[in-house]
Structures are given as structure tokens and as C-alpha cells.
Amino acid sequence: xxKYVLGITGATGPVIGLRVLRELARTAEVHVIISRxxxxxxLEEAGVDFSGKTIEAVEKRIRKFAASKHILYYxxxxxxxxxxxxxxxxxxxxxxxxxMKSLSGIANGYANGLVERAADVAIKEGRPLVLAPRxxxxxxxxxxxxxxxxRLGVRIAPxxxxxxxxxxxxxxxxxxxxxxxxxxxxxxxxxxxxxxx
Numbered sequence: 589x590x591k592y593v594l595g596i597t598g599a600t601g602p603v604i605g606l607r608v609l610r611e612l613a614r615t616a617e618v619h620v621i622i623s624r625x626x627x628x629x630x631l632e633e634a635g636v637d638f639s640g641k642t643i644e645a646v647e648k649r650i651r652k653f654a655a656s657k658h659i660l661y662y663x664x665x666x667x668x669x670x671x672x673x674x675x676x677x678x679x680x681x682x683x684x685x686x687x688m689k690s691l692s693g694i695a696n697g698y699a700n701g702l703v704e705r706a707a708d709v710a711i712k713e714g715r716p717l718v719l720a721p722r723x724x725x726x727x728x729x730x731x732x733x734x735x736x737x738x739r740l741g742v743r744i745a746p747x748x749x750x751x752x753x754x755x756x757x758x759x760x761x762x763x764x765x766x767x768x769x770x771x772x773x774x775x776x777x778x779x780x781x782x783x784x785x
Contacts, residue, residue: 589658590616592773593671593681593710595703597690598625599722603634604747605684606653607766611777613656619671619678620650620661621702623690664701671706680716680773681706684766685747688723688730694742695733711740718743718772720765743772753781 592612596605612618622630622638631637636653640646647661662669670676683690683703690703699705710717719742723730734744747765755761760780767780 590679591619591677592616592775593619593621593678593706595621595623595681595683595686595690595706596626596630597623597683597685597687597703598629599685599687600629600633601685601720601722601747602626602630603762604720604765604769605682606630606634606636607762607779608682608684608769609650609659610654611766611770611779612775613654613659616679616775617658617660618654618656619669619706620659621664621669621671621706622646622661623664623687623701623703625687662702664703666702667705669702669706672702672709674709674713676709678710678715680718681710682718682720682769682773683707684718684720684769685722686719688721688733691719691721691730691733691737694719695736711737711742714741716743716773717741718745718769720745720747720769722747745769745772752783 596602638649651659693700693704694707699708763779770777
């Protein structure tokens, strides 16, 4: 079974990260890190409450949401988590959405939290890393951070909508973006209609 790390940071658009989670959890083990700011955004934008008094309680809620027992959750300050070490092998990492604070931390090697540390591990170990930066418009600082990471091989994939698949609902647009993120990582799926099909 493949292993992926999924970070969800404090920006609008966690519904896309949740869609990636559900799709990954169908066939892979997913190691989830959710920044503290994200819990309230997930509740407000997706109507999903992952809060809990313990790590185990949060993990149980995430497993129930994704309908998978192959999910492990870590607190954003748990630097003893397996994903904080390069010796813990994974097949890649997603950060969806990726706040500009997280992007800056990753681009500058400043591991203020576990998301940034796990991304730093992916970069130093040469593993695939896909970031979905969520801001608009991007400032020159944001773009410089993205360029620095792209030059290191990090895949920068903002949640840009496509319309050639004929979306009828918001969920169709979420599926499109989540599907494109999975495509970048090379994860097979059938969650959106591809061009020419």
C-alpha cells in the first residue's frame, strides 16, 4: 500500500484537500496534518467538524469522514511524528490548500510546524511534493517563493478551475481541481471527465 502525507493549512479551499483525502484513502495510507487554523475553516466551508479533545478523537473523525482505517493524524506541533523524519518512507506529499505562510516556511526551510517539516523532508529526500497555493492575486513575494520551490522540483498547482469537462455543480469543479492535483502526483482516479473522452 502506498503512503502519502496530506497537509491542510489555514486558507480557504479545504474542501479540495478533503476531496484529495477521500480519493487517496481509497487505495493508500494517508498521514494527515491539519493546521490549527484549518479546523474552523473546514467547519465553516465544508460543514465538517474534525475537532476533538485528543489526537485519537480527531483521527477517528477523519477516518469516519474518509471511510478508511488507513489514516493517521498528527498534531501540527508533533515533531516526533514519523513524517518528520527522512527515514520514514512515503510516496509523496500534498499541501492542499497551501497558505502563503506555509508556502514561505517551506520555501525558506523554516519548519515552524509539522506541515513545513514534512515538506522539508520531502524536498531533502527528493520525494514528490505538490503544493496548491491559495491566494489571489499573488504578490511578487508569493511568486518568488513558488519559483524557488519549482526550481527544486516541487510541483506548484494552484486550484485553477477548468471548464472543458462541463461542470454542472460546485462539486464537479472541486473534483476537477482535486483530480488535477492527483494527476500531478501520478495517482490514478476517475473523478473528472478528461479532455477527449
